[in-house]
Amino acid sequence: MSAPPIRATYALVDHHGSAVTEATYRGSWQLVQFGFTHCRVVCPRALAKLDEALDLLGDGSPVVALYVTVDPERDTPEVMRAFLAADHPRFTGLTGSAAQTRDAAAAFRVFARRGADPDEIRHTAITYLLDPDGRPAHHWPDTADAATIAADLAGYVLA
Amino acid sequence: MLGPAPVPAPPHAGSRNAVTGHDGPPTVGQMSGAVLDREQLGHLRHWDNLSRQWPNDWSLMQGKGTSQDDFGGYRFQLAYMVYGLALTHRHRLPAAPGLFRPTMQRLIEKLLLPEVWLYWRDVSRGGAVFNAHLVDQLHEEWDPVVRDNIMYSAYVQSCALLHDHLFAEDRYAAPGALTFRHWSFFWGGGEKRFSYDRDSLTEHLYWQMVENGYLGVACEPNCVFQICNQPAILGFRLHDLIHGGSRADEVIAGYEKAWADFGRLDENGHYAMMVLEDSRAVRPNEAPSPWVDAWCGALMTMWNRDFVHRHYPCQVAAFLVPGDVSGDDGTLSVRSAPTREVMGQTLVTDTCDTGWVSAWASEMGDRDTLDRLLAHVDRRMNPTWRDGGLYYPRNDTPTDAHGRRTDIEPMTGNVLLGYARLNVPDGLWGLYQRPWGPEHHTEPALVEVDRDVEVSRAEVVDGVLHARLRRETAVPGEGRVVLGRLPEGARVRLDGVEVAAPGGVVDVPGGPAVDLVAAP
Numbered sequence: 303m304s305a306p307p308i309r310a311t312y313a314l315v316d317h318h319g320s321a322v323t324e325a326t327y328r329g330s331w332q333l334v335q336f337g338f339t340h341c342r343v344v345c346p347r348a349l350a351k352l353d354e355a356l357d358l359l360g361d362g363s364p365v366v367a368l369y370v371t372v373d374p375e376r377d378t379p380e381v382m383r384a385f386l387a388a389d390h391p392r393f394t395g396l397t398g399s400a401a402q403t404r405d406a407a408a409a410f411r412v413f414a415r416r417g418a419d420p421d422e423i424r425h426t427a428i429t430y431l432l433d434p435d436g437r438p439a440h441h442w443p444d445t446a447d448a449a450t451i452a453a454d455l456a457g458y459v460l461a
Numbered sequence: 462m463l464g465p466a467p468v469p470a471p472p473h474a475g476s477r478n479a480v481t482g483h484d485g486p487p488t489v490g491q492m493s494g495a496v497l498d499r500e501q502l503g504h505l506r507h508w509d510n511l512s513r514q515w516p517n518d519w520s521l522m523q524g525k526g527t528s529q530d531d532f533g534g535y536r537f538q539l540a541y542m543v544y545g546l547a548l549t550h551r552h553r554l555p556a557a558p559g560l561f562r563p564t565m566q567r568l569i570e571k572l573l574l575p576e577v578w579l580y581w582r583d584v585s586r587g588g589a590v591f592n593a594h595l596v597d598q599l600h601e602e603w604d605p606v607v608r609d610n611i612m613y614s615a616y617v618q619s620c621a622l623l624h625d626h627l628f629a630e631d632r633y634a635a636p637g638a639l640t641f642r643h644w645s646f647f648w649g650g651g652e653k654r655f656s657y658d659r660d661s662l663t664e665h666l667y668w669q670m671v672e673n674g675y676l677g678v679a680c681e682p683n684c685v686f687q688i689c690n691q692p693a694i695l696g697f698r699l700h701d702l703i704h705g706g707s708r709a710d711e712v713i714a715g716y717e718k719a720w721a722d723f724g725r726l727d728e729n730g731h732y733a734m735m736v737l738e739d740s741r742a743v744r745p746n747e748a749p750s751p752w753v754d755a756w757c758g759a760l761m762t763m764w765n766r767d768f769v770h771r772h773y774p775c776q777v778a779a780f781l782v783p784g785d786v787s788g789d790d791g792t793l794s795v796r797s798a799p800t801r802e803v804m805g806q807t808l809v810t811d812t813c814d815t816g817w818v819s820a821w822a823s824e825m826g827d828r829d830t831l832d833r834l835l836a837h838v839d840r841r842m843n844p845t846w847r848d849g850g851l852y853y854p855r856n857d858t859p860t861d862a863h864g865r866r867t868d869i870e871p872m873t874g875n876v877l878l879g880y881a882r883l884n885v886p887d888g889l890w891g892l893y894q895r896p897w898g899p900e901h902h903t904e905p906a907l908v909e910v911d912r913d914v915e916v917s918r919a920e921v922v923d924g925v926l927h928a929r930l931r932r933e934t935a936v937p938g939e940g941r942v943v944l945g946r947l948p949e950g951a952r953v954r955l956d957g958v959e960v961a962a963p964g965g966v967v968d969v970p971g972g973p974a975v976d977l978v979a980a981p
Contacts, residue, residue, distance in 0.1 A: 307668060413674035417722065424674055424719070443711040 306441040310334075310432055312406035314370065317383035317395035324436040330366045331439075331459045332432040335393075336412045336425055338373035339385040344427045344444070349390045351448045352429065356392055358452035363459050364434070369393045372414035372425045374403045431458060496917040496929050497553060497883075503851025504879025505549065505560075506933070508542045509912070510850045511875065512567035517576055521852065522871050524811040529580040532752065533811025533872040539572045540616035540692070541872075544889075545880040547623045551892050552885045555901070556926055557919035558628055559909040559943065565624050566632070572620060575643040578605035578613055584681055585609065590803055591737060591744075592683040599682055604655040605641055606662060608669075611678035612686070615693035618666055621659040622699035629902040633659040663700045666693050667708055675715025679738055686735040687725065688753070690716070691760035695893060698764075702896050713764050725768075730775055732757040748798030751780040755817035759824045763893035773825050780818055781830065784837040784865055792837035793830060794866040811870035815842075816877025826886025838878060842869045849915075849935035853878060905979055908945030913938025914969050924948070924981065931974035940969045948981045 316322045324332070335352060337345035349369065356367060369386060371377035374397050382395025397403065407414050414425040427444035429451065439458060442451050497505075514520060524533030543565050550561045571577065585602035587595050606614035621633035633639060637656040644652040657665070669678045670693070677690035694716070698709035720733075727733050727745030734744045734753050746753040754776045762769040784792030795815045801808045815838065822831040838844070841861060842853045853874030861867050885891070905926035907919055913936050918929035926947070932940050944953065944965040953962040955975045960967065967977065 304664065307664065411668055411672045413672055415674060424722075426671055426674065428671065443707070445707060445711050445714060 305438045306411075306430065308411050308430070308438050309409040310430065310436065310438045311409045312370070312396070312402075314396040314398040314402055314406060315379055317379045317386065317397070319379050322396060324432065327366045327368075327432075328436055329434050330364050331434060331455075332430075332436070333365050333367045333455075334370060334410065334430040334432065335368070335427075336370045336372055336407060336410065336414070337427070338371050338423055338425070339377050339381055339395075340373065340421055341423070341425075344425070348427050348429070348444065349393065352451065353390055353392060354448035355451040355455060358448065359455050359459070363455075365455065365459055367393045368396055370396045370406055371403060372407060372412070372423055374398055374400050431455070433458075494918070494920075494922075494927070495553075500851055501549075501553075501879075501882050502915055502917055503846065503849070504545075504882055506848070506915070506936075507850030507852045507875065508546065508568075508879065509564050510848050510936070511538075511542070512564045512571070513912075516571070516574060519576070521854065521875060524855070524871050525809050525857065526811060527809075528583065529577065530584060531810040532813055533870045534580070535577045536572060536613050536616055537813075538872050538876050539568050539577070540620055541876045541880055543568050543572075543620040543623060545876065545883055547627060548880070548885070548888045548892060549883045550627055551897070552888050553883065554916060554919040555897075556904065556906045556921050556928065557910065557916045559907045559945075560916050560919070562624070562628050565620070565627075569617075569620050569624065569633075572617055573639065573641060575641070578641060579643065581605040581610050581613065587682045589681060592681060595683055595739070603643070603653045606657065606665065607655070609679040609682050611666070611669075611693060612680040612689040614662065614666060614678075615689060615696060618659065618662045619692045619696035619699065622663070622696050622703070625659060626699045626702055626896070629899070660700070660704075663696055663708075667697065667712070670712055670715070673738070674719050675712055676719040676736060676738075677716065680735075683738045684735050685738055687720075687732060688734075688757045688760065691757070691763070695760075695763060695889075698893055709764070726772065730772060731779075732761075732776075749779060750798040750812065751795050751814040752812050752817045754780075755814070755821035759817065759821040760889065762824055762887070763889045766887065766890050770825060773821070773827070777818065777822065777825075777827070777830065780814070784833075784841070791833060792840060793833040794837045794841075795834070796866075811872055813870050813872040813877060815866070815869060816873030816881070819873075819881035820877050820884065823881040823884040824887065824889055828886075831881060835878070835882065837866070838869070841865055841867055842874070849933045851879070903946060905947050905951070906945055907942050908965070909941075909943035911938040911941045911969075912936050913940055914942055915974070916942075917974065918976075926977070926979040928977040929974050930969045930977055932969050932971045934971070940971070942967050942969060942977075944979055947979055951979050951981055954978045954980075 311324055313323050335348055377397050379397055382397055386393045386395050410430060412426040414423055416423050429442045431440040433439040522535055522538055526533060529535060546561045546565055582601055582603055587599040602608060617639055621639055625631060625633055636658055639657045639662055642652060642654040677685040679685050680689050694709055694712060697712050701707060701709050723733060723736055723743045725733060731746035731749045732754050734746050736743050758769045758773060780795050781793050782796045783789045784794045795818045797812050797814045819831060819834045838853055845852055845854050853869050855871050856867055856869050859868050904921045907928060910916060913933045915931040915933045920927055944962060953960055953967060955977055
């Protein structure tokens with residue numbers, strides 16, 4: 303699979319309140335997932351799957367796992383930190399203003415739209431991999447399982 | 462529904478289901494020694510003839526609409542000839558790649574001509590009732606596949622992939638193999654050139670799908686039609702078959718979720734026609750229009766067969782009328798929706814209702830309805846033979862003196878009636894779900910077929926190539942076929958008499974059809 307044709311740029315705030323861009327994590331592979339902490343189905347499944355993939359990859363791999371919100375109004379840095387610390391401590395949450403998160407989604411060609419239920423946001427569940435220079439390297443659809451992602455990841459980051 | 466047909470059923474090759482349910486095993490792809498009938502061969506010949514017209518000679522293909530905007534445009538005629546050829550090759554003449562390959566290539570070449578896609582330069586600007594409020598955000602776009610316009614881009618994509626899948630080639634994978642270019646001596650400055658290939662175009666369409674939450678890519682700006690996203694799904698499937706991966710499954714899963722908010726069917730049980738991208742308002746199949754259900758059903762069945770079959774009987778019943786108002790003569794015609802008035806204007810468009818319902822009935826295996834529709838067109842829509850080809854010429858007259866439907870569009874008369882005759886029950890489903898594996902391309906086959914050779918049978922049974930061939934005197938040619946992939950020491954017989962076949966070349970004698978057998 304060829305590298306996804308995305309810009310993969312962002313200017314956001316991490317869940318500690320620090321400003322970050324794609325250059326912040328230069329030197330590490332970035333595993334990027336978009337979602338929102340109130341997501342009931344897609345995100346819990348995706349995050350659990352990525353946790354499993356990272357477990358399979360093993361400790362010490364040069365991968366930074368990032369969870370970028372599409373719901374900046376509710377997902378403050380504090381909310382994201384608490385949510386991720388509880389169940390997905392490998393992940394760093396990224397948020398920002400509505401314009402910043404919208405720009406980030408557009409840069410990854412992520413779809414996000416509030417549904418009829420105001421608590422629900424439909425969003426793309428693709429997982430992206432950026433190389434240590436911040437360039438797009440790979441992506442996995444929501445249907446990819448943990449073993450596949452782990453095997454692909456190993457091919458990139460442990461090569 | 463309707464009573465039994467007193468008209469004799471026209472001969473059809475191959476086995477057909479008369480039912481629409483699918484509890485049993487699939488029936489597609491069965492080889493039975495069947496031969497194509499005269500009408501089926503006539504449609505194939507007509508498609509070949511159209512493919513050979515000079516560039517920008519669109520004789521017999523011009524419909525009512527202006528500027529290729531509407532549903533009878535050249536792009537649809539060209540694409541569905543390619544689809545029809547693909548189905549015929551897959552299900553009826555699998556050992557005749559040499560018959561289909563050049564015709565598909567010529568049709569795809571025409572599909573890339575600017576006359577086919579230049580409408581997009583204007584349609585991209587908006588201004589229709591469903592996107593007039595967006596004109597400030599839109600602009601003139603020359604590249605016909607870069608944004609929206611899935612009603613064109615997906616056909617280019619899927620036709621190129623069909624070719625490469627069926628013939629195990631990478632013809633359209635070469636950089637620039639799908640290039641859209643335009644230059645005029647008279648206006649417009651320098652050349653416009655937009656280069657793609659089957660894979661870059663597929664990648665582009667895939668990411669458009671992703672960006673739109675898999676709801677689909679728009680046709681005209683702001684208008685996401687269910688129908689026009691189905692060919693892209695076919696393209697993704699063919700891409701997966703060639704390259705591996707599961708893009709089609711991914712897109713379908715996303716499509717199902719996205720449309721769950723709106724419902725694939727409207728409140729009357731017909732297919733929802735489209736969703737407006739900005740307002741998320743659904744346009745039902747109001748009226749309803751036969752083409753909306755028929756076109757959507759004939760395509761969507763490839764990945765959603767049970768659903769399409771389940772709703773077909775009720776949907777199609779709304780559109781069929783006995784062909785003779787004075788009594789049931791066994792024929793059926795299609796009742797179109799009343800002509801719409803929009804912005805104070807009467808809408809002039811090729812609905813292609815007769816053609817789409819016929820193609821749908823064919824895919825559904827509804828032999829009774831199909832035969833009765835074909836009986837109607839054969840009696841009342843002027844079947845015409847030209848250069849050995851069969852077509853039904855355009856006629857804008859709505860009915861005859863007895864109120865029986867007579868109007869027919871080029872898309873129906875050139876393409877869809879042939880598609881309906883040549884397809885088999887679940888034919889597109891079979892193409893999608895039961896693709897050929899690599900072993901198919903190692904079997905003996907007619908790898909070249911001269912223009913004047915008619916092929917009514919071409920299949921391999923137990924390693925033996927069987928073909929029925931006839932010289933067609935209505936068109937020029939050398940009367941030769943080339944046999945390829947023959948086993949070592951194969952012997953060739955024509956009507957039981959062994960003939961020399963140096964280099965696999967066989968001269969087809971004039972006169973009646975001959976049976977060719979090439980066996981070890």
